[in-house]
Amino acid sequence: xxxxxxxxxxxxxxxxxxxxxxxxxxxxxxxxxxxxxxxxxxxxxxxxxxxxxxxxxxxxxxxxxxxxxxxxxxxxxxxxxxxxxxxxxxxxxxxxxxxxxxxxxxxxxxxxxxxxxxxxxxxxxxxxxxxxxxxxxxxxxxxxxxxxxxxxxxxxxxxxxxxxxxxxxxxxxxxxxxxxxxxxxxxxxxxxxxxxxxxxxxxxxxxxxxxxxxxxxxxxxxxxxxxxxxxxxxxxxxxxxxxxxxxxxxxxxxxxxxxxxxxxxxxxxxxxxxxxxxxxxxxxxxxxxxxxxxxxxxxxxxxxxxxx
Ligand code: SF4
Ligand code: SF4
Numbered sequence: 001x002x003x004x005x006x007x008x009x010x011x012x013x014x015x016x017x018x019x020x021x022x023x024x025x026x027x028x029x030x031x032x033x034x035x036x037x038x039x040x041x042x043x044x045x046x047x048x049x050x051x052x053x054x055x056x057x058x059x060x061x062x063x064x065x066x067x068x069x070x071x072x073x074x075x076x077x078x079x080x081x082x083x084x085x086x087x088x089x090x091x092x093x094x095x096x097x098x099x100x101x102x103x104x105x106x107x108x109x110x111x112x113x114x115x116x117x118x119x120x121x122x123x124x125x126x127x128x129x130x131x132x133x134x135x136x137x138x139x140x141x142x143x144x145x146x147x148x149x150x151x152x153x154x155x156x157x158x159x160x161x162x163x164x165x166x167x168x169x170x171x172x173x174x175x176x177x178x179x180x181x182x183x184x185x186x187x188x189x190x191x192x193x194x195x196x197x198x199x200x201x202x203x204x205x206x207x208x209x210x211x212x213x214x215x216x217x218x219x220x221x222x223x224x225x226x227x228x229x230x231x232x233x234x235x236x237x238x239x240x241x242x243x244x245x246x247x248x249x250x251x252x253x254x255x256x257x258x259x260x261x262x263x264x265x266x267x268x269x270x271x272x273x274x275x276x277x278x279x280x281x282x283x284x285x286x287x288x289x290x291x292x293x294x295x296x297x298x299x300x301x302x303x304x305x306x307x308x
Contacts (some may be wrong), residue, residue, distance in 0.1 A: 001064065001163035002284040004109050005026065005270045013102060014144055016131035017162040020055060020062050022121075025167075027053040030123060040201040049199070052121045055157045058119035062157035065133045066106065066117070067124070069144045069151040070098035073242075075249040077226055077279065079257040079292065084154040088295055090249065091233065096280045099154045102184070106156055115160040124153040129170035137173050137231040139182040139191055140198040148239040172196070175238050182232035184308065187222040191232065191253045204229035208291050209284065223294040227284050261289045 005015045030051065034044050054148050055062035073091040080165045099119075106117035125142040128134045133153075134144040141149045183191040190202040200206055207214055224230055233239055252260060256272055269286075276282050284291075 001158075001160055004066075004160065005108065005163070006111055007105060008066075008068060008102060011068050011101065011105060012046065013098075014133060014147070014213045015066060015068045015134040016128075016166045017164055018067070018127075018131050018167045019165045020063050020065060020157070020244050022065070022130070022165075022194065023053045023055070026123060026126060027051075029126060038195075038197050043206060044203040047206070048123070049245065050121065055118070055120070057156045059116060059159060061159045062118070063126065064160055065131075065155055066158055067121070067133050067151050067153070067155045068098075068102055069133060069147060070102070071147050072098070072150055072152045073245040073247045074150075074230070074244050075232075077249040078251040079260070080252065080254040081296075082083045082184065083254070084138055085251075086296065086299070088292065089224070089230060089246070090226050091228040091230050091280075093152045095152065095225065098152050103156065106158070106220055110158060113160070114210065115158060116158075117156045117158045120155045122155050124155060126170065126186050127155055128153050129227055130167055132166045132168050135171045135173040136194075136235065137232075137238065138176045138179070139186070139236070140200075141233065143173050143238050148237065149233050149236065150207055150242040150245060156227040167243055174236065179237065181235040181237065182295065184231070184237040185231050187231060203230055204231075207292070211287060214238065214294070220294065220297040221293070223298040225290055226295065227281070227287070246307055247281055261292060278304075 001017060005017070006185045008015045018255050029049055033039060058287050072095055075090040075094060075095065076091060079088060091109070103117065103119065110117055120258070125140070128142045130134050134142040142148055142153060183193060188202045188204055190199045192199065204222060207218065208227055234243060235244065259268060259272065276285055281288070
């Protein structure tokens with residue numbers, strides 16, 4: 001297995017392996033917190049209940065979980081309203097292409113040896129922390145050495161035996177012991193001093209990745225990203241080397257921007273669909289009008305009327 005990991009590392013991934021035997025512990029960790037009422041039921045049902053801890057569904061005979069992180073920047077998307085350009089940021093982790101790259105690489109290396117790899121649906125931050133790939137920040141984001149929180153996590157099953165089972169206790173990042181920057185800056189109060197677990201149902205990322213009106217207590221000034229939230233990542237000293245790492249994404253013309261603010265239906269031209277697909281935003285396409293207006297409001301900008 002070591003040469004498999006080397007191949008991934010040569011391509012810029014950081015990788016760990018753990019035995020499949022730990023799936024039950026992952027499952028118990030989520031279940032235990034749910035049983036204790038530490039998640040709101042709505043958040044649990046929407047975000048945690050769908051994990052699958054049974055590899056037989058995708059790869060009978062799986063023996064190993066390969067967990068990997070690939071560096072990822074913020075992406076800047078530009079919309080134009082009233083003749084002016086407005087940059088919107090997408091936090092690291094939303095771009096999916098590293099998963100495809102890793103999957104292709106794993107299959108290419110493993111299949112000549114008669115082994116396979118398959119996708120997983122597992123709690124990735126917890127798995128990364130328990131494999132030693134990263135550690136939790138006080139904001140419950142997983143930090144990876146030399147990447148900070150600027151990465152995308154992924155995991156695969158394989159029937160290839162693990163060279164090393166790096167399973168361990170999940171640790172709080174060393175730097176967090178004397179730091180409260182994320183707690184002090186979080187606009188929603190999702191990070192509190194009385195417990196490690198984020199109040200995820202108060203996190204903007206949870207709220208703006210799902211449809212519906214924002215709760216009344218969410219102030220307009222809270223919004224800062226096209227999807228997700230960057231506030232706690234931006235203030236985190238662990239991210240200092242990466243904070244300015246912003247790559248240009250798409251730029252939408254005034255007409256396209258107004259279309260995107262309108263009712264998201266089949267009238268969106270294929271060219272815009274394609275560009276949203278390239279940004280891995282199609283999953284959120286129906287949320288974009290609300291989120292764009294929210295960020296514009298946070299900037300104290302008049303929200304343009306798509307009917308005009
Ligand atoms: S801001 Fe400070 S406390 Fe929060 S995750 Fe970063 S280092 Fe830890
Ligand atoms: S992502 Fe935003 S809302 Fe969520 S914990 Fe961090 S600062 Fe708070």
